[in-house]
Amino acid sequence: MQRSTKLVHNCALTDAATRASSPAIQRGSTFDQRPGGGPSPYAYSRVSNPTRAVLEQTLCELEEGRHGFAFASGMAAIAAVFQLFEPGDHVVLPHDLYGGTFQLCESLAAQGRLAISYADTSSLADVEQAIRPQTRALYVETPSNPCLRIADLKALAALGRERGLITIADNTFMSPYLQRPLSLGFDLVIHSATKFLGGHSDVLAGAAITQREDLADRLHQVQIMYGGILSPDDSWLVLRGIKTLGIRMDREQQNAMQLAEFLARRPDVSQVYYPGLSTHPGHVLHMEQADGPGAVLSIELSPAVRVQDVVAHLQLAIFAVSLGGVETIVSHPATMSHGRVPAEIRQRMGVSDQLLRISTGIEAIEDLMADFEGALTAASSRG
Numbered sequence: 001m002q003r004s005t006k007l008v009h010n011c012a013l014t015d016a017a018t019r020a021s022s023p024a025i026q027r028g029s030t031f032d033q034r035p036g037g038g039p040s041p042y043a044y045s046r047v048s049n050p051t052r053a054v055l056e057q058t059l060c061e062l063e064e065g066r067h068g069f070a071f072a073s074g075m076a077a078i079a080a081v082f083q084l085f086e087p088g089d090h091v092v093l094p095h096d097l098y099g100g101t102f103q104l105c106e107s108l109a110a111q112g113r114l115a116i117s118y119a120d121t122s123s124l125a126d127v128e129q130a131i132r133p134q135t136r137a138l139y140v141e142t143p144s145n146p147c148l149r150i151a152d153l154k155a156l157a158a159l160g161r162e163r164g165l166i167t168i169a170d171n172t173f174m175s176p177y178l179q180r181p182l183s184l185g186f187d188l189v190i191h192s193a194t195k196f197l198g199g200h201s202d203v204l205a206g207a208a209i210t211q212r213e214d215l216a217d218r219l220h221q222v223q224i225m226y227g228g229i230l231s232p233d234d235s236w237l238v239l240r241g242i243k244t245l246g247i248r249m250d251r252e253q254q255n256a257m258q259l260a261e262f263l264a265r266r267p268d269v270s271q272v273y274y275p276g277l278s279t280h281p282g283h284v285l286h287m288e289q290a291d292g293p294g295a296v297l298s299i300e301l302s303p304a305v306r307v308q309d310v311v312a313h314l315q316l317a318i319f320a321v322s323l324g325g326v327e328t329i330v331s332h333p334a335t336m337s338h339g340r341v342p343a344e345i346r347q348r349m350g351v352s353d354q355l356l357r358i359s360t361g362i363e364a365i366e367d368l369m370a371d372f373e374g375a376l377t378a379a380s381s382r383g
């Protein structure tokens, strides 16, 4: 079965009990357990819920995992994963880590609950150098946010296995439609399902998926104990989103490619970061490990152009945090997602004040190009 077919015909295609075309939203918090009532796999919805279970099973199928856990947000999933570590454990993180995960890890480190160091995960040598005797895990995001650097998933998985480390990939930017880190040897995949999986900027959700029984047992315990589970209604919304993930991603990616090529020709744009461009340093590696370049690109505006002027003249694209929706979203990482990252660290990450991140939606490309052309021209004529 092709991947786009699998997205539609996932295990949520029909409701097991009624054969309805969509799974039931089971809001029951508890399940009758009196003797003689027949066995139910469910007892209490924090532990396990039928609607959430359909989503968790679907995510397993898509990511080629065996155990999936759905959480109330991407950060709830990430926080649950970091509960797998003990004080004294050391984790190697990408130096251009997602802003929220950066804050979480810095806070855990400040409380003495985790030792961390940052590495350029697009360089195997840099990652190797950061490994210590106490290192327990290797964490990556590829393409990274917001500069779209590419990490070699196969090589990092091999390194992790050799050193006995848990390898963790935040696969939010690609979605399982385009990239499957577990199949490349990673131990754990994390998602902010708020982005491409949900796809409509109308639900917050997160997930963690693994093939390893030991990690699954501990993650399920964390999910039960900390209780950051995804609600049945929101599980259903993510399931609905997943059905159109393929067709959305195809269109969004096509728009991203055309917009990247268009913006690369503009004199008011000094740099375009997009793994689909052959000029991108990670282009070849990315296209080997993923089925497409995705729908997120970043641009560096020329020094003469003011970010505020460009943003003020955009008519179609919304100016907001987040990505992966059907509408084009433009964000300013330096003041938004990475606003709480200290300036010198932002510099190291490559997040300059002139950087704009674009998540292309499904609009007609002519309208998108006209929107950016209009905004850039208006902003340039001002300077």
Ligand SMILES: *Cc1c(COP(=O)(O)O)cnc(C)c1O
Pocket (backbone or CB within 6 Å): 073, 074, 075, 076, 098, 100, 101, 141, 145, 170, 172, 173, 191, 192, 193, 194, 195, 204, 205, 206, 322
């Ligand atoms: C948005 C995002 C998160 C956090 O997810 P939420 O659903 O906002 O909690 C984590 N990682 C990446 C790469 C993200 O883009």
